[in-house]
């Protein structure tokens with residue numbers, strides 16, 4: 593049986609937090625053995641909002657190191673940096689030319705992010721098309737993401753179907769979003785009505801960042817907003833959103849069933865106890881990850897090697913796909929494609 597193909601990505605904007613880990617990275621690592629995987633540090637996506645160049649360079653490496661530290665194994669998964677594989681930007685242009693503007697203007701993330709900025713960059717609007725290319729140029733069947741990215745994956749499906757219909761082909765695989773059953777949407781600890789997010793993570797108390805010290809993690813959990821009651825149980829009621837979020841984090845980290853989680857807290861002495869015990873499991877889960885991350889960052893030789901091999905493997909898949917797409921769309925092939933690994937005339941490869 594052929595393995596399912598998986599593609600997912602993460603932005604190297606720093607402040608990687610528990611939501612990114614539980615909603616995405618940890619699941620990528622857990623399921624990699626049964627799939628063919630591509631995990632991408634999407635640095636081009638980060639440029640859609642202003643960045644400090646030196647900081648972005650550092651964060652890109654740090655994010656790649658984080659993926660490996662979280663257990664992504666380069667023997668089982670291709671790990672690479674998006675800008676190292678030119679097919680992404682090249683193919684994005686082609687997809688732009690079949691994507692109606694209205695589809696992009698309707699995206700919730702674009703509406704939210706653009707409302708918070710005085711001057712909105714074109715790249716921010718185009719962000720989901722670049723993301724669609726990431727997924728489609730690898731023929732991915734599955735896209736494991738947190739709840740907040742579901743709309744972007746649905747747009748990817750629409751773009752793929754539109755291309756296939758326009759050119760009367762089955763060229764693009766139609767991918768499925770795969771959303772976690774637990775911790776698909778980790779909420780802010782300072783405000784359980786908003787999603788934990790990188791852009792708010794500089795605000796003390798909002799997020800647990802994966803590189804935070806044990807003291808800082810304990811501090812943030814101790815200050816977590818709950819309610820005025822005492823009941824420690826999973827609940828949909830809006831007033832119990834804080835407790836529900838803490839229990840969901842505990843559940844995701846320990847891998848226990850809901851009943852078992854509630855049983856663990858049956859004799860807890862109030863929310864103070866709950867907060868400290870959730871902090872403890874998170875601190876222990878992050879300890880080996882932080883140690884491995886520090887090791888990889890101290891000597892980046894191993895990391896650079898992994899990223900170079902990853903980019904080479906990613907190019908082998910995505911560049912021929914984009915070349916073929918150009919052909920389908922009526923572009924004339926260069927007699928020898930400058931980035932072709934084989935150096936074979938393109939006509940012979942199509």
Ligand code: TYM
Nearest residue numbers: 600601602603611612615616723737738741776777778788
């Ligand atoms: P990014 O970098 O914002 O987030 C990376 C992953 O973390 C998930 N996530 C969360 N999960 C649960 N609770 C939260 N509070 C939370 N916050 C973030 C996100 O859903 C995501 O899975 N557009 C993407 C990056 C991207 C991509 C792709 C993803 C680019 N190309 C192709 C999949 C496939 C993004 O900005 O993720």
